[in-house]
Amino acid sequence: MSDVEPTPPSSPSPPSPGSSSSSSLDFIHTPPNLHQNTIDPAAKWLVQKYGGTSVGKFATKIAEDIIPNYLDQHKVAIVCSARSGSTKALGTTNLLLQAASEALRASRLSKSSSDTSGFATPNGASLFSPSGSPKTRSPGSGAPFGALAMTPATPDTPSFDATVDLIRSEHLTAARGAISNPDILKELQVEIERDCDSLRSxxxxxxxxxxxxxxxxxxIIGYGERLSCKIMAAILRDKGIDAEYVSLENIIPTTDDQDALSGSETLGQEFYDDVAALVGERIRQCGARVPVVTGFFGPVPGSLLRQIGRGYTDLLSALLAVGLGASELQIWKEVDGIFTADPRKVPTARLIPIISPEEAAELTYYGSEVVHPFTMEQVIRKKIPIRIKNVENPQGGGTVIHPDSEVDSPPAQTERAPPSAFIYGSAYRPVTICEPEEQKLPTAVTIKENIVVLNVNSNRKSVSHGFLAGIFGVLDRFGVVVDLISTSEVHVSMAIEDGVQKKILDKVVRELRKSGTVSVHHNMAILSLVGKRMRHLVGIAGRMFTTLGNGNVNIEMISQGANEINISCVIDGRDAVKALNLIHQSCLQIRPHNVKVGPWLF
Structure with missing residues (x-):
C-alpha cells in the first residue's frame, strides 16, 4: 500500500475562494437582458436547496416556474445535490462510489503486471519520454496529472471506465434534453467531457x-455536485436567468493535518461557523447573479463522508443560510411537506403547516425523511426558519420548521372528509373541520421498519451495573447504534436497524451471551407518536396502547423519550401499516363537533 495519493481533482484554472468567477462555465454566448437577483439593499437572501431527484427530473420546471418568482423580492442562492438516476443504484453519487470501488478492485486483479511500462497515453505513446522526463500536457487539459489521461495498454478496459461513461452519458443526455441555446449547450458539453476525463484520470x-x-x-463524490450544478446553471442561463456556477471545493483552507482526524473524532461547532462565514462571503461576491452552489465543500479534516455523511449538501445549504443571514432556508422535495403520517400508507394523513425543531428531529430519527437534526441545528440556533416545499406544487405553502420552540403548531387540516369509519353504527359524513385551537392533538405518527430486537436476560453472575456496563461496552466496541432501549435490573431490550451486517450481528450476540441469555427478533418495526402537546395531553399513552390492543397488534417493547414528546413501541413488522392507520385515526384524526365516538376510537 503506497502512502502517495492522487492529487485531488480540480476544475481547469480553479478559482481562489475570493475570486469572482468559479469556472470556465461563464458562458460567452448568452441571451441579453438576463433576469438577475434584486438589487434592493433591503432585500434578504433566500437559500433554496434542491435534492438529486428534483434536479434530475424537474430542472427545467425549477428554472421556469420556481426561481423567477423569487428574484424580484429576494436575493436567491441555489444549492444542488448530485443528480439522481432512474433507480437508486443509478444515482450519480452511487455510480461515483461504485467507480472508486472498481478502480481498487481492478488494481488488485492486475497488480502482478501493473508496472510503469504497462501504461500508455491515449494516443499510444509511452507515458514518459525516452529521456525519462514526464511529458507535459497541452494547455487547458482537465487531467490532474499533466498528461496522465491514462488508459491501460491492455486489451481490457477497466470496469470503472464503463461506469464513468455511464455518468457522462447520463449528464450529456440531460443537457441536450433541457437546453435549446446551441452555444450554451456546446460549452456545457465541453465542461461535462472535461470533468469526466478528469474523473477517469x-x-x-x-x-x-x-x-x-x-x-x-x-x-471523487464531489464530481456529482460539480456536474449537477453546471447543468443547472446552464439551464437557468438558457431560460433567461443570470446564473453563476460556484464551486466550493477549495473554500476551506488546506492544512497539513487534513486527514489527521480519525473517523471517531468529530469537528467542533467552531469549524462549521468558520465554513458558514467563508461560504457567505464567497456568495456575496456574485453580485446580482444567481449563484448555483455545489453542496460539496471538501476536503474536510477527517473526511467529508466520515464527518458528515452523504447529507453534506443539506448541511452546506444550512451553513450558507447562516453565512448570508438568510430570511429562510427552503428545502425542495417531491412532497408537499411533513404529514401527520406517511400519506402513501395512511390515506387520511394531513399536511402539517408548522412544526417545532424537536418534533421534526424525532420524526427524522424514527423513520420520516425530514431534515437531519444536525443540519436543522445550524439554522435554528440563528433563528432562521426551514420551509419544506414541493417542486411539483410550488404554490403550496409547505411545512415550516419554526425556530421559536415556544410556537405551538396548529393541528394539520384538510378539506377532505375522513374515510368511512364506524361511529355508533353509522359512517362519517362530510363535516366542518374544527378550528385548530379547539383540539389538542399529537403532531404525527411514524413507522421505522426493518428493525431487529435484542433481548438480554442477566445470568446474575454480575451486579446490575456490571450487567449494563458489559452490554453497552459490546455495543460500543462494534459500533452498533440503538434506536430504542428498555431496561430493568436484570433485563435489557434493544431495537437496532437491520442494516447491521449479519457477521457483525452474530459477533454482538456471541459477546452479549457472556452477560446472559439472548433472544433475537427480526422483521420488527418501531411505531412512534410525536408531539409537543403530548406533554400536557393526559391519557394519550393509554389511548395509543389500548388502540393497538383492540386492533390485535402485539407490543414487544415500550419506550418514552426524556423530552416527553415521543412515545414509541416495537411491533411486528407485518402489522406496521395497520398500526399506523389505527393510531392515526384514534390519536390524530380531527373529529366533528358533538359526535360521540365509539370506545375503541376514544
Missing amino acids: FLFAAQIIDEISPRSKDS
Missing part, C-alpha cells in the same frame, strides 16, 4: 497506487 491514478484515501473518496 483520477481513478487511473488511484488504480496505480492501489489506494483511495478518505480524502480522495471525498474528491
Whole structure:
C-alpha cells in the first residue's frame, strides 16, 4: 500500500475562494437582458436547496416556474445535490462510489503486471519520454496529472471506465434534453467531457497506487455536485436567468493535518461557523447573479463522508443560510411537506403547516425523511426558519420548521372528509373541520421498519451495573447504534436497524451471551407518536396502547423519550401499516363537533 495519493481533482484554472468567477462555465454566448437577483439593499437572501431527484427530473420546471418568482423580492442562492438516476443504484453519487470501488478492485486483479511500462497515453505513446522526463500536457487539459489521461495498454478496459461513461452519458443526455441555446449547450458539453476525463484520470491514478484515501473518496463524490450544478446553471442561463456556477471545493483552507482526524473524532461547532462565514462571503461576491452552489465543500479534516455523511449538501445549504443571514432556508422535495403520517400508507394523513425543531428531529430519527437534526441545528440556533416545499406544487405553502420552540403548531387540516369509519353504527359524513385551537392533538405518527430486537436476560453472575456496563461496552466496541432501549435490573431490550451486517450481528450476540441469555427478533418495526402537546395531553399513552390492543397488534417493547414528546413501541413488522392507520385515526384524526365516538376510537 503506497502512502502517495492522487492529487485531488480540480476544475481547469480553479478559482481562489475570493475570486469572482468559479469556472470556465461563464458562458460567452448568452441571451441579453438576463433576469438577475434584486438589487434592493433591503432585500434578504433566500437559500433554496434542491435534492438529486428534483434536479434530475424537474430542472427545467425549477428554472421556469420556481426561481423567477423569487428574484424580484429576494436575493436567491441555489444549492444542488448530485443528480439522481432512474433507480437508486443509478444515482450519480452511487455510480461515483461504485467507480472508486472498481478502480481498487481492478488494481488488485492486475497488480502482478501493473508496472510503469504497462501504461500508455491515449494516443499510444509511452507515458514518459525516452529521456525519462514526464511529458507535459497541452494547455487547458482537465487531467490532474499533466498528461496522465491514462488508459491501460491492455486489451481490457477497466470496469470503472464503463461506469464513468455511464455518468457522462447520463449528464450529456440531460443537457441536450433541457437546453435549446446551441452555444450554451456546446460549452456545457465541453465542461461535462472535461470533468469526466478528469474523473477517469483520477481513478487511473488511484488504480496505480492501489489506494483511495478518505480524502480522495471525498474528491471523487464531489464530481456529482460539480456536474449537477453546471447543468443547472446552464439551464437557468438558457431560460433567461443570470446564473453563476460556484464551486466550493477549495473554500476551506488546506492544512497539513487534513486527514489527521480519525473517523471517531468529530469537528467542533467552531469549524462549521468558520465554513458558514467563508461560504457567505464567497456568495456575496456574485453580485446580482444567481449563484448555483455545489453542496460539496471538501476536503474536510477527517473526511467529508466520515464527518458528515452523504447529507453534506443539506448541511452546506444550512451553513450558507447562516453565512448570508438568510430570511429562510427552503428545502425542495417531491412532497408537499411533513404529514401527520406517511400519506402513501395512511390515506387520511394531513399536511402539517408548522412544526417545532424537536418534533421534526424525532420524526427524522424514527423513520420520516425530514431534515437531519444536525443540519436543522445550524439554522435554528440563528433563528432562521426551514420551509419544506414541493417542486411539483410550488404554490403550496409547505411545512415550516419554526425556530421559536415556544410556537405551538396548529393541528394539520384538510378539506377532505375522513374515510368511512364506524361511529355508533353509522359512517362519517362530510363535516366542518374544527378550528385548530379547539383540539389538542399529537403532531404525527411514524413507522421505522426493518428493525431487529435484542433481548438480554442477566445470568446474575454480575451486579446490575456490571450487567449494563458489559452490554453497552459490546455495543460500543462494534459500533452498533440503538434506536430504542428498555431496561430493568436484570433485563435489557434493544431495537437496532437491520442494516447491521449479519457477521457483525452474530459477533454482538456471541459477546452479549457472556452477560446472559439472548433472544433475537427480526422483521420488527418501531411505531412512534410525536408531539409537543403530548406533554400536557393526559391519557394519550393509554389511548395509543389500548388502540393497538383492540386492533390485535402485539407490543414487544415500550419506550418514552426524556423530552416527553415521543412515545414509541416495537411491533411486528407485518402489522406496521395497520398500526399506523389505527393510531392515526384514534390519536390524530380531527373529529366533528358533538359526535360521540365509539370506545375503541376514544
